[in-house]
Amino acid sequence: MKPLHLALQGGGSHGAFTWGVLDALLQAQAVLPALSGSSAGALNAVALASGWSVAARTGGDARSGAREALRRVWEEVADLGAYGAMQRQWLAAWIGAASLAGWPGGPALSFHPLEKLLQRHIDFAALQDRGAPAVHIGATHVRSGRAKIFSGAAVSLDAVLASTCLPTLFPTVFVDGEAYWDGGYSVNPPLSPFLALAGPIDVLLVQINPLCSTLPNTMQDVQQRAQELAFNAGLLSQVRAVAHINQLVALRLLPGERMIRLHRIGGSDDLQRFPASSRASADAGVIRELFALGAETGARWLSDHAADVGLRSTLDVEEYADDTWLRFGVAESPGASWRRRASARWRAMVDAVRRRARP
Numbered sequence: 618m619k620p621l622h623l624a625l626q627g628g629g630s631h632g633a634f635t636w637g638v639l640d641a642l643l644q645a646q647a648v649l650p651a652l653s654g655s656s657a658g659a660l661n662a663v664a665l666a667s668g669w670s671v672a673a674r675t676g677g678d679a680r681s682g683a684r685e686a687l688r689r690v691w692e693e694v695a696d697l698g699a700y701g702a703m704q705r706q707w708l709a710a711w712i713g714a715a716s717l718a719g720w721p722g723g724p725a726l727s728f729h730p731l732e733k734l735l736q737r738h739i740d741f742a743a744l745q746d747r748g749a750p751a752v753h754i755g756a757t758h759v760r761s762g763r764a765k766i767f768s769g770a771a772v773s774l775d776a777v778l779a780s781t782c783l784p785t786l787f788p789t790v791f792v793d794g795e796a797y798w799d800g801g802y803s804v805n806p807p808l809s810p811f812l813a814l815a816g817p818i819d820v821l822l823v824q825i826n827p828l829c830s831t832l833p834n835t836m837q838d839v840q841q842r843a844q845e846l847a848f849n850a851g852l853l854s855q856v857r858a859v860a861h862i863n864q865l866v867a868l869r870l871l872p873g874e875r876m877i878r879l880h881r882i883g884g885s886d887d888l889q890r891f892p893a894s895s896r897a898s899a900d901a902g903v904i905r906e907l908f909a910l911g912a913e914t915g916a917r918w919l920s921d922h923a924a925d926v927g928l929r930s931t932l933d934v935e936e937y938a939d940d941t942w943l944r945f946g947v948a949e950s951p952g953a954s955w956r957r958r959a960s961a962r963w964r965a966m967v968d969a970v971r972r973r974a975r976p
Contacts, residue, residue, distance in 0.1 A: 619927030627656020628825030637911020655755035655800030659780040670749035695901035755800030764804035801848040808855035817876035879932040
């Protein structure tokens with residue numbers, strides 16, 4: 618299979634689904650040059666890259682090392698479920714109600730519970746080794762609301778803590794004196810780092826949060842759907858940016874090596890049987906079930922689409938379209954490609970620009 622760049626969305630404990638997908642890809646000997654992620658996606662990205670690099674350092678099998686590192690990380694996450702039922706319910710209630718109830722005396726915790734886990738299992742220095750998958754971590758700059766992407770040597774313990782910082786639960790994380798919160802608020806996950814790569818390339822999006830949902834009826838449902846919408850907003854804009862770049866490439870206004878072929882696992886019916894509230898759960902049984910679902914879904918995607926990698930996109934970007942997308946001419950059916958929707962007027966406008974640009 619041709620190289621796959623991975624974009625890993627965050628979604629709390631539902632990141633165990635992504636763990637399963639990654640395990641299937643690694644077992645299939647997938648070539649993974651680069652990964653991006655926010656929140657739980659960032660945790661998965663650094664675990665895979667660290668395990669890969671550490672194993673390669675010692676002459677071991679890189680993919681086996683990556684699988685083992687992911688397993689150790691998520692088993693320790695599951696150990697957080699060893700808290701008593703009352704504590705688990707309190708944490709889940711806090712995540713669900715803090716946005717409405719305000720801050721009763723400050724954050725729930727004065728520490729970030731993932732800090733010790735990351736220190737035990739992630740070798741951040743190894744991420745800089747030659748041959749290690751490149752990692753890009755998304756976070757949100759608190760004062761401006763802008764997305765921040767940590768890459769290269771900037772991928773540190775603090776960067777991952779920033780990317781996973783839910784401000785109603787964990788203390789704000791400072792990196793180089795600037796305050797950051799969870800990357801899900803602004804870029805979930807980052808796709809823009811892949812636009813700078815020489816291509817054409819294939820990017821596989823592992824999506825946790827559904828694009829569509831049933832109409833919420835209770836206050837809890839409203840809060841959960843509001844969080845899904847917030848955590849998908851950055852993804853919609855990122856997919857739109859990639860789609861526009863691909864349009865310009867097809868019109869020969871940009872060189873063909875900028876083309877990105879998009880693919881997706883998840884984001885539809887795969888996780889619907891898990892309530893949104895389970896994202897705040899560290900229950901070992903739920904995490905194992907999510908892992909198994911991700912492994913099964915990843916294996917099915919490989920069976921259906923591995924042959925498409927390097928040839929064509931398998932993600933219909935129309936699912937991410939809205940009224941902010943630039944449209945020209947008469948729209949066709951929702952499943953039609955943009956090439957068929959491109960009108961004679963649009964082409965005439967492009968031809969006019971080309972004529973004016975000629976010496």
